[in-house]
Amino acid sequence: MKPINEMKISFPSRSSNESFSRVSVAAFVAQLDPTLDELADIKTAVSEAVTNCIVHAYKEKIGMVYITTSIYPDGRVRIKVKDKGCGIEDIEQAMEPLFTTAAGERAGLGFAVMQSFMNKLKVYSKVGKGTTVIMEKKLTPRENG
Amino acid sequence: MKPINEMKISFPSRSSNESFSRVSVAAFVAQLDPTLDELADIKTAVSEAVTNCIVHAYKEKIGMVYITTSIYPDGRVRIKVKDKGCGIEDIEQAMEPLFTTAAGERAGLGFAVMQSFMNKLKVYSKVGKGTTVIMEKKLTPRENG
Amino acid sequence: MDLKIESKDNAVTVYLTGEIDHHRAADIREKIDMAIERIRPPMLYLDFGGVTFMDSSGIGLVMGRYRAMQLIGGKLIVRNINPQIKKIMRLAGLEKLSVMEKGGVTNEAN
Amino acid sequence: MDLKIESKDNAVTVYLTGEIDHHRAADIREKIDMAIERIRPPMLYLDFGGVTFMDSSGIGLVMGRYRAMQLIGGKLIVRNINPQIKKIMRLAGLEKLSVMEKGGVTNEAN
Numbered sequence A, B: 001m002k003p004i005n006e007m008k009i010s011f012p013s014r015s016s017n018e019s020f021s022r023v024s025v026a027a028f029v030a031q032l033d034p035t036l037d038e039l040a041d042i043k044t045a046v047s048e049a050v051t052n053c054i055v056h057a058y059k060e061k062i063g064m065v066y067i068t069t070s071i072y073p074d075g076r077v078r079i080k081v082k083d084k085g086c087g088i089e090d091i092e093q094a095m096e097p098l099f100t101t102a103a104g105e106r107a108g109l110g111f112a113v114m115q116s117f118m119n120k121l122k123v124y125s126k127v128g129k130g131t132t133v134i135m136e137k138k139l140t141p142r143e144n145g
Numbered sequence C, D: 001m002d003l004k005i006e007s008k009d010n011a012v013t014v015y016l017t018g019e020i021d022h023h024r025a026a027d028i029r030e031k032i033d034m035a036i037e038r039i040r041p042p043m044l045y046l047d048f049g050g051v052t053f054m055d056s057s058g059i060g061l062v063m064g065r066y067r068a069m070q071l072i073g074g075k076l077i078v079r080n081i082n083p084q085i086k087k088i089m090r091l092a093g094l095e096k097l098s099v100m101e102k103g104g105v106t107n108e109a110n
């Protein structure tokens, strides 16, 4: 299926851009008239994926983060978050709740949040090349849009 | 001077994306802790530039709109809005207040708003190739950011 | 999005809300014009109290209604405009048409 | 952004506001830890009433403070969490640590 609308954003992996990235996706999705809960779910999932690029993919370096948000005729929203960072060695292990490789206070729940707040989650990664996270959510149809 | 932070967005020239585009720029600029008035000025100027791409550059067609927002160390914000649409024949005339080529209810004030709400405005255009609008605003420095 | 249109005595009042841009203006325009057409009021108030954003599309909207009211021999008054909206209306020279209600500005600025 | 930290009787209450993400968490963490260090209270309340957004960085923040309070033999209670924040805290299994105040949920959901 081809998207009926699609936006792309890119920005450097500075933590000051976390808020911008999720607000930007939410503002795009808003044209579908989602519920407040759906919008909060999407913002949270995007925040997790973007934070992972900043914290894990590029670590102390600054690299670019790429987001594509697509809207489909059936009310599905698809969000792709991509980095060209270090990549993930064992994706299955990385996706386990509470698993984290980061020092400090990462809870190891990023993927768990994406998984439970969105309807679909796919992770593609290649060590040394980068990681792409694709998430989908089906919004509840509204009577009077 | 090199920007210390820079985001790029792109989206098709659908009027349903007007709100997304200005909110996105505002969310990026928000990290500079602008005043509410400064933020409203920027949103309005962006809305004018983006609407021009939708209404004038691509008219009945759908084409891509490209925005780059850059933050400079001295607190300047630079916003570039670019289209690959029909272009402007006489830029000087186009920038005159109240001048419009559109039927319907365009007020001919888009450029006037950009000019008065931002500190700098430059327009580059080539007929058949497209138009690029570059706007700058210097934000008032905040004591405790 | 909904638009509240109130008809009382010899006046129609339209309560505008949310963001007025090119995308939304067409719909707003149509609804107001239907009311003007049907009621043909001597007086039209456009109340901007609930408007959170407006660009020059809002000017087109006001100018268009100004002309529509002139055609039926009526008057248009714009009210409850915040300083940001007032800035745009001034740029458009709307005060010269005296459609802006005196003392009708919300918030401090003038 | 400001953080209100209130010390009364045997308890410290932190009023969190705005958006809690990875960007802001470091600063919040530091401020709370300074208060714990200085006051060494038997009880720490984290009040989420003013929080408009939270991702899993907020979980790290709560877990870290939970451990810090354990170290000084104190307790942590999380209060005024809205349904969206509760969803994330549940995902993290925080109710098993009984840091979530019973009946302390704002809004309807459970």
Ligand SMILES: Nc1ncnc2c1ncn2[C@@H]1O[C@H](COP(=O)(O)OP(=O)(O)O)[C@@H](O)[C@H]1O
Residues within 6 Å of the ligand: A048, A052, A053, A056, A057, A058, A083, A085, A086, A087, A088, A094, A095, A096, A099, A100, A101, A102, A106, A107, A108, A109, A110, A111, A112, A131, D056
């Ligand atoms: N974009 C990424 N690039 C590299 N590694 C990643 C990326 N995203 C996640 N990871 C790895 O997966 C682990 C689990 O991620 P996540 O579930 O989000 O928890 P957390 O971010 O709290 O560590 C991370 O600790 C990291 O090792």
Ligand SMILES: Nc1ncnc2c1ncn2[C@@H]1O[C@H](COP(=O)(O)OP(=O)(O)O)[C@@H](O)[C@H]1O
Residues within 6 Å of the ligand: B048, B052, B053, B056, B057, B058, B083, B085, B086, B087, B088, B094, B095, B096, B099, B100, B101, B102, B106, B107, B108, B109, B110, B111, B112, B131, C056
């Ligand atoms: N991006 C663009 N592409 C092509 N023509 C443009 C573009 N932007 C502006 N113009 C031309 O300049 C004129 C004046 O623009 P503006 O001051 O924004 O007023 P308005 O949009 O109300 O017409 C337009 O009517 C149009 O002819």
